[in-house]
């Protein structure tokens with residue numbers, strides 16, 4: 671039943687283009703932990719949100735193979751830039767190749783390193799941040815970017831439902847689950863922002879700085 675619904679959703683959404691389809695396939699064939707890639711429906715939502723926000727500057731934490739970066743970059747203002755940060759230098763060749771194939775390499779700046787080291791060196795205001803790095807570090811990323819996000823700007827965080835494990839008390843023993851739960855509580859109690867938790871894929875938290 672759910673599979674049919676998934677197909678219905680895909681059939682009534684703009685199809686994945688050839689470059690993203692190929693990137694998704696190559697990621698699944700050749701890269702470790704391919705379940706981390708955004709994929710068609712989440713990618714399309716990120717692209718839509720980016721078009722709505724129409725940002726000049728996007729910062730992404732966790733490039734992986736570049737799928738979400740390509741989607742988000744499509745909503746940038748002319749001359750706008752997406753800074754994407756990836757700690758694993760082995761992924762650089764693949765993501766760069768797909769930025770070229772997708773025709774976005776002139777607006778995507780790939781930083782290889784830890785977000786904790788790179789973000790402090792980005793001396794400009796962010797319109798949109800996508801948090802999709804190590805779940806244990808979500809609170810750290812949020813605190814790191816917050817002052818650099820403009821008033822009215824957005825922070826989107828992926829995997830905030832963490833496969834449903836956030837509901838399981840025992841799961842607090844697992845550092846990644848604890849990271850996601852702590853992040854969700856931090857956002858819930860932060861009166862400086864408005865937020866909506868969307869139950870799409872593994873959960874997307876959309877946060878707007880008041």
Ligand SMILES: C[S@@+](CC[C@H](N)C(=O)[O-])C[C@H]1O[C@@H](n2cnc3c(N)ncnc32)[C@H](O)[C@@H]1O
Nearest residue numbers: 706707708732734737738756757784785803804
């Ligand atoms: C879930 S994947 C990102 C998926 C990608 N955003 C997408 O939607 O296709 C998470 C990535 O974050 C990277 N990462 C983990 N900790 C990081 C850190 N502190 N700084 C930068 N990247 C980090 C990992 O190496 C991994 O490639």
